[in-house]
Structures are given as C-alpha cells and as structure tokens.
Amino acid sequence: MEFWRAFRELLQGKRVSRRGWNGKGQWIELATSAYYIKSDGTCFKATNEEIGSRFILFHGTLGDQVGWLASQGDMLASDWYVVEEE
Numbered sequence: 001m002e003f004w005r006a007f008r009e010l011l012q013g014k015r016v017s018r019r020g021w022n023g024k025g026q027w028i029e030l031a032t033s034a035y036y037i038k039s040d041g042t043c044f045k046a047t048n049e050e051i052g053s054r055f056i057l058f059h060g061t062l063g064d065q066v067g068w069l070a071s072q073g074d075m076l077a078s079d080w081y082v083v084e085e086e
Helices: 003-011 072-076
Strands: 015-018 027-031 034-037 043-046 055-060 063-066 080-083
Touching: 003 015, 003 027, 003 072, 003 080
Parallel strands: none
Antiparallel strands: 015 027, 015 080, 027 055, 034 043, 055 063
C-alpha cells in the first residue's frame, strides 16, 4: 500500500512496515511513552505529559528509536503493509 494509506493505519493504532526495509522485525507505531536508559544506567519512562504528544516509534534490529521521520523514499514507496501482532 502507499504511505498515506499506511499512515491512516498507523493513526488507527496498527504497526506498519515496508517490504523494502533491510532487516526483519522492523516496524513503526504510534506511542505515547517510551523507556530510556539514562547515562547513569537507570531506566526512565517518559510519558505523554513529558513528551507533549504522540510520536512515531521505529522498532528496528538494534532496538527502538523515538521520533522516526519518513524519508522521501518512504513517502513515495508503495510496499507498505500492516504488521500482524505476534
């Protein structure tokens, strides 16, 4: 599917991914909180109140990335699909 359709699925709470992305098990989803490991090694949960709104979380092969941004290639691609929950 095209990016705009994938974005609509994302807004409905679904995980979406691209077939063209390298690596298995990668997707994006909307999130309202995230856990961070601070420089002192402690875990911190940033909630919607601290962040200010929802954000797109990228789940990749090396972990989660907060604040994913679509590239032009991502926005023009038609290989998006909904990721079925495991």
